[in-house]
Amino acid sequence: MTESFLVFPDPAPPDIVRQLDFDGYQWRAVSSVEQLVEAEPEEGWTGAIVDITDNSEKAWALCRELRRRDVPVEPLLILASGSQLDELAEFDELFDEFMVTPFHSKELEARVRHLLWKAGRGARPELVTYGDLVLNLETYQAVLDGRPLDLTYMEYELLRFLAAHPGKVFSREALLSQVWGYEYYGGARTVDVHVRRLRSKLGEEHASLIQTVRSVGYKLGQGRW
């Protein structure tokens, strides 16, 4: 997984990007909210570093936008001059860290590292992921390629079970007893139909996520050889 930071404004402050480059982080500078979408990398932003010294109003607007999204950009680092420190009090909810200019180059390095460390083992929601598929167990939301899937209860449970054991093949009977929770009564077709509905909701390009293993059952993804 590559780290990719958003930097504001554009052109980016030279002392920032020098240190980011030095530490081997990817970054892209944006100068307005509008540029957010086009500049965003495939995997989304790892975090954002926003310099509020020149245009704080625009900067806070950007931060607000980043926090408002479906998948909020979490680690937000703010740069402020000493005289702007009071201003921070009004926007506590819009950032995680801040740093006062001028700064040690080592300080930026340390803050970015610590931010990533916290993001890595902070109290994050329970997720089940497989590739571009993300299941949030707390909100019962499923997202594929960043686009939310509208799944019913059973569809969600089935997908969750398969995604929890990627690559492993489950017989219909196994799925019935593990996902549905009762003994195999009569309808093995039930599983097929639910798989079909799931595939159609996954969309044509991702329908192959759930693979059928002839005479055996179903599995999610390729697994390993």
Place this chain on the structure above:
Amino acid sequence: MTESFLVFPDPAPPDIVRQLDFDGYQWRAVSSVEQLVEAEPEEGWTGAIVDITDNSEKAWALCRELRRRDVPVEPLLILASGSQLDELAEFDELFDEFMVTPFHSKELEARVRHLLWKAGRGARPELVTYGDLVLNLETYQAVLDGRPLDLTYMEYELLRFLAAHPGKVFSREALLSQVWGYEYYGGARTVDVHVRRLRSKLGEEHASLIQTVRSVGYKLGQGRW
């Protein structure tokens, strides 16, 4: 609730305590791990501010001890000189924030405030917000779109609980035990009815704020990731 900070070492750095006093925070200085217990206030420590410039080894030992406890002291602020920044990398798990000496007095104020805000017990009026919904926990008032809602006690408590965990799905049983505070007696429908009353008071346009997740429970809004 009074805020009470632990400060290391003892005697405490004068520029620290000057600012803490100025901002109206309680504090007690300790110089060793042994003094931790006797110096601890009734309600426990709100947080800790540890200066590692003079004796970093002892300082880290103290931090480790604070994190090891049953109820870890969460907000840990570290003071380091510029030359110690590299050292931080080894102890990411032992602190939440750090600050480089020498520092703006305003910076300390801002960091402590932000730390408290993140810990969820800011000094300012406690608010729970989600989008256009604002719940004032002190006045027991609920406001939606600037328009005050006339909620009953139970309605308020339910909405408050849901809003405190936006996006997370709660089963009726969970809501009964967490909001009502007793074990599931017989009436799971109770929750439904309260949700219905809430929704009608939220108004047609915002009724969808509380979402039902079929076969699971209810949640507020779409939730964050």
Place this chain on the structure above:
DNA sequence: CCTTGTGTTAATTGAGTGTGAACAGCTCCC
């Protein structure tokens, strides 16, 4: 005694789920 808040019960509704049957594709064997 009326008003207001809260919990219960019961009827209604509809999304979600299961089922059977038709269809398509593959495999095996003569």
Place this chain on the structure above:
DNA sequence: GGGAGCTGTTCACACTCAATTAACACAAGG
């Protein structure tokens, strides 16, 4: 190579049961 026999896919329909809704019962407080 070409049926026969499996196996998986797809469709349409029926039904179940969870959520909604309305109406009622009860307690507390003014």
